[in-house]
Amino acid sequence: MKPLRTLVLALAVSVGGRSEAHVRVQADTTDAWLLFSDEVLIVDGRSEGPLLRPLKLDGGKSHTVEHRSGQFEIPKRNMDPCSPIRFVVLGDGRAGRDGIGPSAYFEGLLTEVLARQPAFIVHTGDLVKDGQSRAEWSHYLDTLPPVPPIISVRGNHDRGRPFLELGLAEGAVFSVVMGPVTIVGVDTEVSTVDTILLRLEAKLASAKTPFLIVVHHRPIWSRGTHGSDERGWNKRLVPLYERYGVDVVLAGHDHNYERFCPLLGLGDERRCVESGQGPLYLVTGGAGSDTNPVPGLSRRSTSAQKTLDDRDSRMFSGTHHFVELEIYRGALHGTAFRTRTGNLRPAGVFDRFVITKPDVHCAETQEEAAASGNPK
Ligand SMILES: [Fe+2]
Numbered sequence: 001m002k003p004l005r006t007l008v009l010a011l012a013v014s015v016g017g018r019s020e021a022h023v024r025v026q027a028d029t030t031d032a033w034l035l036f037s038d039e040v041l042i043v044d045g046r047s048e049g050p051l052l053r054p055l056k057l058d059g060g061k062s063h064t065v066e067h068r069s070g071q072f073e074i075p076k077r078n079m080d081p082c083s084p085i086r087f088v089v090l091g092d093g094r095a096g097r098d099g100i101g102p103s104a105y106f107e108g109l110l111t112e113v114l115a116r117q118p119a120f121i122v123h124t125g126d127l128v129k130d131g132q133s134r135a136e137w138s139h140y141l142d143t144l145p146p147v148p149p150i151i152s153v154r155g156n157h158d159r160g161r162p163f164l165e166l167g168l169a170e171g172a173v174f175s176v177v178m179g180p181v182t183i184v185g186v187d188t189e190v191s192t193v194d195t196i197l198l199r200l201e202a203k204l205a206s207a208k209t210p211f212l213i214v215v216h217h218r219p220i221w222s223r224g225t226h227g228s229d230e231r232g233w234n235k236r237l238v239p240l241y242e243r244y245g246v247d248v249v250l251a252g253h254d255h256n257y258e259r260f261c262p263l264l265g266l267g268d269e270r271r272c273v274e275s276g277q278g279p280l281y282l283v284t285g286g287a288g289s290d291t292n293p294v295p296g297l298s299r300r301s302t303s304a305q306k307t308l309d310d311r312d313s314r315m316f317s318g319t320h321h322f323v324e325l326e327i328y329r330g331a332l333h334g335t336a337f338r339t340r341t342g343n344l345r346p347a348g349v350f351d352r353f354v355i356t357k358p359d360v361h362c363a364e365t366q367e368e369a370a371a372s373g374n375p376k
Helices: 003-016 106-114 134-143 161-165 197-206 234-243 303-312 366-371
Strands: 023-027 033-037 041-043 046-048 055-057 063-067 070-074 085-090 121-123 150-152 173-178 181-186 211-216 248-251 257-264 280-284 313-317 321-328 331-338 348-356
Touching: 023 150, 033 041, 033 063, 085 106, 085 280, 106 134, 106 321, 134 161, 150 181, 173 197, 181 197, 197 234, 257 303, 257 331, 257 348, 280 321, 303 313, 313 331, 313 348
Parallel strands: 085 121, 121 150, 181 211, 211 248, 248 280
Antiparallel strands: 023 033, 033 055, 041 046, 041 063, 063 070, 085 321, 173 181, 257 280, 257 313, 321 331, 331 348
């Protein structure tokens, strides 16, 4: 390390005073990276920070960042719609009844997620227990590695100014393109659905990638304790998701895993369809908070709704877990992992699903051809 870098980083240590650095990278809504830091950094050889605003970095190339806890690389951002990608979805990592901040399980669970080397992580909300508490957010940020980037939506427990002040999401509706997938994030904690509907439709309409995923905290369909359609927005959201060909709708809020069949329609008209013909609805809220293994406990869902949901649900589990999504050549492969952290049963895969899109034509890469034993 050069003397100037040593001096600057030593200064950061002396003024920092905390045990952990809050350095993290997020993908912005264009093709750049956003680097957040509350301490001095060396970025590509230049001293930066502490940053009052995130530092925008060219996503077209990789970057080297040195900070007091070490060094890390920010990779070139994947903007190729035919490039394979693997990422992880998790949610409800907040503390349970007697805790504060993130759950005591969250850090261990995150370690298991990082071992999968995801390109990025999607968090379906409820990052902390009390979103008004800056101490809880500091504790949450302590648990995060600088990379990979985490795409988060706001949960009901995240309400309060810090979530947006920390830049954890770029507004109530945002979209992020990562290789073959567009992730559209929606804040289901805003006052009314009318405040987000036009922006949401614009984001869905402008998506150009082979796969389109929506993520919000409160589920469209769920047999968890909160149940289906908690805010009464389904009749406004579902037609949009179907019109614009959303492939997967991710949610959390209920502390369990649940996968529904791909669905079209509302009420008595709702029906399961073939893979790729309608949105697949997935609830993943098992990243640390107390989980619920029993479906159908919602006091809000009507018995008619519960009957439909029982019919169309394909997997329900109260295990602590995360979900890996992998996209390559016109197919999205989902794998749900029970974690070592928080479970009595051993870690392992407990659900799999595939969404295929025959209309997506991407040539086999040289690496894939070699792996299949059919090199070009
Ligand atoms: Fe929640």
